[in-house]
Amino acid sequence: MLLPTLTMSGASMGPISHAVIDIVNSPSITSVEKKNIDLTLEEEKIRTKKAESIDAYFRARGMPLEGTGMKMVLEAEKNDLDWRLLPAISVRESTGGKHACKKATYSAFGWGSCKINFKSNEHGIETVAHNLGGNNPKTAHHYDDKTTKEILRAYNPPSIVPRYAEQVMAIMDNIGDREVGNTLATLN
Secondary structure (H helix, E strand, O other), rough: OOOOOOOOOOOOOOOHHHHHHHHHHHOOOOHHHHHHHHHHHHHHHHHHEEEOOOOOOHHHOOOOOOOOHHHHHHHHOOOOOOOHHHHHHHHHHHOOOOOOOOOOOOOOOHHHHHOOOOOHHHHHHHHHHHHHOOOOOHHHHHOOOOOOOHHHHOOOOOOOOOOHHHHEEEEEEEEOOOOHHHHHHHOO
């Protein structure tokens, strides 16, 4: 069986597979199918740009969570969160993992007042995103159907950490423009 290949000089394929590229270039594909595949390719480009923005922010500051950008983006998407929220919380709580909780393993988010261990940074990202997205029945009443600012005020109330929400939101703005994800609307 021969598989068609795509040669790109100097360009990285990244997470996009050869099969997807071949399908897009197929002459037998209908315009509706092509539009859906193009949208998927555009979504993947946007997702990659978000992850690169997170990792670049961490890298420029020597933060240990560099390399987790794509995981943060994917978990944010899965839990309907702003893509910049998780990295910004990690920066505010532990300087992107530099000063992670000493009493708990892989705890860059200060989750559970540093009393909850995680198996890995990825597990911590998954858990925090799942909860902040309002998808854990035990914590949903704190986070479900809330704006980013309301989520942050539930995460660390102003009575405990004044201006916490504003601080995290300022970090979010430094990580990148929220509108990166909204460019999809122009494709429809």
